[in-house]
Amino acid sequence: MSMENFPSIIVFDVNETLLDITSLEPLFARIFDDRNVLREWFAQLILYSQTMTLSGLYTSFGELGVGALKMIAAIHQATLTDKDIEELKERMSTMPAHPDTTPALSQLRNAGFRLVTLTNSASTIFPTPLEKAGLDHFFERTFSVEATKKFKPAPDTYQWVARELSVKTSDLCLVACHLWDTIGAQAAGCRGAFLTRPNNALLPASGVPHPDIIASELTELAEQIIRAASSTSER
Template sequence: MTAHPSLASVRACVFDAYGTVMNLGDLSTEFAAALGDKTAPLMDLWRRKQLEYSWLRTLMGQHADFWTVTSDALDYALSSFGLDDPALRARMMQAWMAPCPYPEVPAMLDRLRAAELKTAILSNGSVTMLTAGIGAAGLTDRLDAVLSVESVGRFKPHPSVYALAVERFGCTPAEICFVSGNGWDVAGAASFGFKVVWINRAGVPQERLPCGPDVVLASLDNLADILGA
């Protein structure tokens, strides 16, 4: 199968974890009974604050691992909605240790590896979070590497994070296909020099940032096809 022209030189495929390989939408479903009509706005606020805190900590030089950032963001979200339920909070945090993968992920990774493409996760997640989540999803043996920002003490989209994949695979940025469902992550990876595939499941507009994706897909189903796998 012939690869998409812009991806013909790719030797490794590197994935964002949360919202790309792992389905964060399942978290809303899991806690809908407890949160009721607060589910969607609270979960949206939790995720937004999680990302904002990661970016702000990097700008301030005040790094904390993603578990701490996620915890702080949840506390803000719960407080914003007047909720004080330690048991619910504990359950919501624990859900990040075993998020469900999108259903097409295992077969897609198998195809890439059969085509001798290297595969990896490059994530803001802490090593503990990623190890647990990838293991629970049955993906451990389908990945050549799991790379966490903890190696550099900064969060994406800082260039030092994307450089971890270049160092791991010993190739140029243009030989790496970076795959993300997050528009800001797409822009950061493209700015670094990766070939980038944006998984735009929700059909949202492209971010108004200097760099964008080489290819846009609605899911991971056709990723192996465009990589010639």
């Protein structure tokens, strides 16, 4: 795939891409006796966030997260308490950074890239999960879909980020460990860099945009981005 005119602005997804959602596993292990129910909950959270957007509706990601936990508990016939709900909120707001996050962000910043984030989570929580994880200083802007009230991968959300930065979507490269996110970004005109963290993989089907860059470690993804931009500048 051609890397001509590779973007210098890198847009990072936050949840699972930068921050480790496996820190929520103890909650699911306690409620459901199975830590893997975390993945079922997260999949339902993404499904219903996208459903709300397609339906022209909006409820914050945090509220949907709580609702999805209640729904999963009803499906599994598990007892859920107010204390469990509070623990979910606390754990969602204090997810630690993946070990490869800080080195990768340092690589990209030192190479001269502009770094921003785009998350489905609301921006009204202070300090933000990025601040608590010690990552906020890497980014010049932190964007939330709260502004558009359209969850990723709605095209309007990626286009809004480009407008806010006074650039075209083709000037952005989205980094995410969710293929649905890179698909949306690429369909909106951005480049897509796919991080194959555990529980995430390519979707081999016709018509599905193939990511411009793929790696299993964020540091390797950063190195590929730097090489792609270097080869562009040498032309």
